[in-house]
Amino acid sequence: MSNISSNTNLQAYRASVLHFQQDPAFHEKAYAWHEDGLLIVEDGRIVAAGEYAQLHTSLPEGIDVIDYRGKLIVPGFIDTHIHYPQTDMIASPAPGLLPWLETYTFPTERQFADINHSAQVAHFFIDELLRCGTTTAMVYCTVHPESVEAFFAESEARNLRMVAGKVLMDRNCAEFLRDTAEGGIRESEELIKKWHKRGRQLYAITPRFAPTSSDAQMQLAGELAQAYPDTFLQTHVAENTDEVAWVKSLYPKARSYLDVYDQYGMLRPRAMYGHCIWLDDADRARMAETQSAVAMCPTSNFFLGSGLFNFERADAQQVSLSLATDVGGGTSFSMLRTMNEAYKMARLGGTYLPALRMFYLATLGGARSMQLEGTIGNFGKDAEADFIVLDPQATPLLARRTSHTESLDELLFALALLGDDRTVAATYAAGKLVHQRQAGHN
Known part of the structure; x- marks a missing residue:
């Protein structure tokens, strides 16, 4: 990742990061999941998505990493x-x-x-x-x-x-x-x-x-x-x-x-x-x-x-x-x-x-259906940086349930079955923050 520029339009977000490359109904390795992940965006497009430990050293000095730890970043x-x-x-x-x-x-x-x-x-x-x-x-x-x-x-x-x-x-x-x-x-x-x-x-x-x-x-x-x-x-x-x-x-x-x-x-x-x-x-x-x-x-x-x-x-x-x-x-x-x-x-x-397929259908499944894979729907390099930040602690019940989930599918299932607009902490379009949930609105 040494080719990451020092462009001032570079942004980095630390959180759990999930996106899909295939339909989980037909492929065993359908998604990428980084529990401590980093999403890097430049000029409204995806530069990289991966493990924080592997990617953060490639960031230019002085770049502030926006810290969403405890939350989950997925495509919009x-x-x-x-x-x-x-x-x-x-x-x-x-x-x-x-x-x-x-x-x-x-x-x-x-x-x-x-x-x-x-x-x-x-x-x-x-x-x-x-x-x-x-x-x-x-x-x-x-x-x-x-x-x-x-x-x-x-x-x-x-x-x-x-x-x-x-x-x-x-x-x-x-x-x-x-x-x-x-x-x-x-x-x-x-x-x-x-x-x-x-x-x-x-x-x-x-x-x-x-x-x-x-x-x-x-x-x-x-x-x-x-x-x-x-x-x-x-x-x-x-x-x-x-x-x-x-x-x-x-x-x-x-x-x-x-x-x-x-x-x-x-x-x-x-x-x-x-x-x-x-x-x-x-x-x-x-x-x-x-x-x-x-x-x-x-x-x-x-x-x-x-x-x-x-x-x-x-x-x-x-x-x-x-x-x-x-x-x-x-x-x-x-x-x-x-x-x-x-x-x-x-x-x-x-x-x-399964919850993994529900999230696929709402992200890459939609992009593929629209013939827009590579433009939106996942975090492939150069895709448009439309993404959201989901908060597993958005409501008291959701926080209680997700505090003891034992797998990614269980976590996603809780978000799907118990979540709503309150679960969306932030929404980004082309790398720009376009919605941020106000704290304390349970």
């Missing part, structure tokens, strides 16, 4: 499916997905034609993400281009790695949320040209879901996704049995709900499909073949009574998996609380989900 969490306009209607009661959309979601989204309202919500939303340790998210805006402009402006001002897109919907929705097939695509393309790869911002082509886009809009969205192959694509699929039946009535010739998207050329790398509960093995094989990815949303699935994601069948096809909050169907911005729900979802489905 990656939330692959979340709706920022639904922040204000989180925890709204409804008997199911479709009435919930009609009663709460669509009226709330109507307000985002106002860019000032959008900006105010975007500011709070990003504050909440950072407070919970989420440094990257795949974000649904509304049908209004103003909602996208406001979100990206807020994210850019904080130099965050975010993905977002204007929702496309030209049928089966309230008139006040309806665009047109051509107009929605034209607005999306203008937003791509302005924001995609501008700084750390990335664009996602975003048909809300098949029932709310006409054949013409679906066709044009697929063509846009092919014309801009390095953009993302995000939508919903097979979340709820009523929704699946509705899609079947709208697309009677399609083999499955997923096949609707496939027919329009929307299965491809960087395509993220929310939920994926009611898929069959042919669907899963097709997702794996096309490098399309799953955003699992356990909290939302429980809240809306949608069903249980099948880990065993997805893993049998080695589908790319990630974890997501799905706020406002999800009832928490916290990826730790989302891990808690994912564990229970797996158990109810007859699968055991």
Whole structure:
């Protein structure tokens, strides 16, 4: 490590350090764990992560090592499916997905034609993400281009790695949320040209879901996704049995709900499909073949009574998996609380989900699903320095439980099952402190 420069932008952090190189479900040596570790950052990127005893002597004289001993540094969490306009209607009661959309979601989204309202919500939303340790998210805006402009402006001002897109919907929705097939695509393309790869911002082509886009809009969205192959694509699929039946009535010739998207050329790398509960093995094989990815949303699935994601069948096809909050169907911005729900979802489905895999899914799993490994998600050299500091003593109960854990998996399990936003002591984006928890807030 003698090549570490004396750049004044060099920073070093001492703590336990954990990150992943592989999925623990398929690889025995999937992670690097340094109980007394050092993370070295320069100009917003990772220089090295390893044992303190081995790395500290390579630091230039005069560098202050920020001491987080007793805490755990992991890559920033990656939330692959979340709706920022639904922040204000989180925890709204409804008997199911479709009435919930009609009663709460669509009226709330109507307000985002106002860019000032959008900006105010975007500011709070990003504050909440950072407070919970989420440094990257795949974000649904509304049908209004103003909602996208406001979100990206807020994210850019904080130099965050975010993905977002204007929702496309030209049928089966309230008139006040309806665009047109051509107009929605034209607005999306203008937003791509302005924001995609501008700084750390990335664009996602975003048909809300098949029932709310006409054949013409679906066709044009697929063509846009092919014309801009390095953009993302995000939508919903097979979340709820009523929704699946509705899609079947709208697309009677399609083999499955997923096949609707496939027919329009929307299965491809960087395509993220929310939920994926009611898929069959042919669907899963097709997702794996096309490098399309799953955003699992356990909290939302429980809240809306949608069903249980099948880990065993997805893993049998080695589908790319990630974890997501799905706020406002999800009832928490916290990826730790989302891990808690994912564990229970797996158990109810007859699968055991180890804590190491939960943390993988919330970090490198998300990055891989988004085709961003090497950019975010772990501490490989030159990766962007997005990381968080977790405090095992954040609450009295967590402190008591973690004082006698006997393995790394046990420690992580306690953090996942007992942790929440209070567990996140600090959040860093591109090497800069962007959230610090105030002492004494138990």
